[in-house]
Amino acid sequence: MRRIKAGFLAVMLVTLGFISASLPSQAAEKADFQVVLLGTGTPPPFMHRFGPATLVIAGDKYILFDAGRGVTQRLWQDKIPLGRVDYLVLTHLHSDHVVGISDLWLTGWLNSPFGRRKGAFKVRGPEGTENLMKGLEQAYAWDIKTRMADQKLPAKTVAVDAKNISAGSTFIVEGGVKVTAIEVNHGKLIKPAFGYRIEYGGRSVVISGDTKFNENLAEKAKGADLFVHAVAAAKPALLKTAKFWSVILAHHTSPEDVGRIFASAKPKMAAFTHLVTLTNGKIKPPSLKDLYDRARTTYDGPLTVGLDRMRFIVGKDGVTVVKPPTK
Ligand SMILES: [Zn+2]
Numbered sequence: 465m466r467r468i469k470a471g472f473l474a475v476m477l478v479t480l481g482f483i484s485a486s487l488p489s490q491a492a493e494k495a496d497f498q499v500v501l502l503g504t505g506t507p508p509p510f511m512h513r514f515g516p517a518t519l520v521i522a523g524d525k526y527i528l529f530d531a532g533r534g535v536t537q538r539l540w541q542d543k544i545p546l547g548r549v550d551y552l553v554l555t556h557l558h559s560d561h562v563v564g565i566s567d568l569w570l571t572g573w574l575n576s577p578f579g580r581r582k583g584a585f586k587v588r589g590p591e592g593t594e595n596l597m598k599g600l601e602q603a604y605a606w607d608i609k610t611r612m613a614d615q616k617l618p619a620k621t622v623a624v625d626a627k628n629i630s631a632g633s634t635f636i637v638e639g640g641v642k643v644t645a646i647e648v649n650h651g652k653l654i655k656p657a658f659g660y661r662i663e664y665g666g667r668s669v670v671i672s673g674d675t676k677f678n679e680n681l682a683e684k685a686k687g688a689d690l691f692v693h694a695v696a697a698a699k700p701a702l703l704k705t706a707k708f709w710s711v712i713l714a715h716h717t718s719p720e721d722v723g724r725i726f727a728s729a730k731p732k733m734a735a736f737t738h739l740v741t742l743t744n745g746k747i748k749p750p751s752l753k754d755l756y757d758r759a760r761t762t763y764d765g766p767l768t769v770g771l772d773r774m775r776f777i778v779g780k781d782g783v784t785v786v787k788p789p790t791k
């Protein structure tokens with residue numbers, strides 16, 4: 465049943481022009497710069513949209529932005545061992561972006577094809593990141609001690625190398641890849657929060673993180689090949705039922721405003737991720753088509769509505785969107 469539904473959705477997206485092209489997976493394997501939307505969801509525990517996680521593969525570097533719910537399943541679904549991730553980079557410390565960390569860290573330590581990390585677990589993120597990782601080390605001290613004694617797993621591959629980074633800093637320069645933190649605005653009480661610009665081989669990708677309408681981000685995203693931005697919407701009737709819904713929306717960017725940001729940055733390809741589509745169960749959430757149509761009132765460039773496991777090949781001649789595999 466689910467398979468039929470997913471197939472229908474893919475057809476619908478192609479029909480609406482959400483997916484500009486598709487390539488066989490072999491082409492994806494050869495590409496030197498690509499982005500995989502591992503999870504395009506938010507806190508609701510849906511099967512079709514896992515928690516926020518975006519993998520950037522640049523040269524031989526695998527850099528994961530956020531580790532939401534189900535990130536390990538999504539990695540291994542694409543046959544990427546958890547230990548292959550060189551860096552985990554956090555946009556901010558909201559739980560939906562970090563609940564997958566322990567799984568990635570500890571399951572990636574195991575001596576199985578899906579694990580096998582070779583060095584320390586490297587985590588970068590805004591202030592609070594070092595603290596968060598210290599807390600996790602404490603929480604899992606029993607597991608670490610026990611597995612080291614019992615399974616003889618090495619200490620060096622469960623070791624944590626966590627660093628707080630500051631806004632504007634270029635904190636990864638390795639293997640031809642450069643990653644720079646961009647300060648974004650996720651709300652007065654939700655600081656710090658970052659987006660990121662990733663540069664490789666004369667091309668660039670910008671990830672918004674969670675943010676309200678933010679001109680600084682548009683400025684920093686100018687000329688990007690791919691710009692992936694979070695989006696949020698609700699039906700007007702829902703906002704009348706309780707103040708709570710407006711508070712959530714106020715921390716994010718509406719489809720029209722994301723359109724404005726895209727129009728100003730003019731990326732070669734723009735995509736929605738982190739789809740906040742609010743519902744109380746009675747009033748339906750906005751549809752993907754609603755999000756798309758609303759963004760179209762302010763932006764007429766290339767636009768894709770992200771799905772879990774969608775891939776973007778950031779080539780020298782433009783960005784190709786590869787639809788999610790069907791199995
Ligand atoms: Zn979020």
Ligand SMILES: [Zn+2]
Pocket residue numbers: 556558650674
């Ligand atoms: Zn957030």
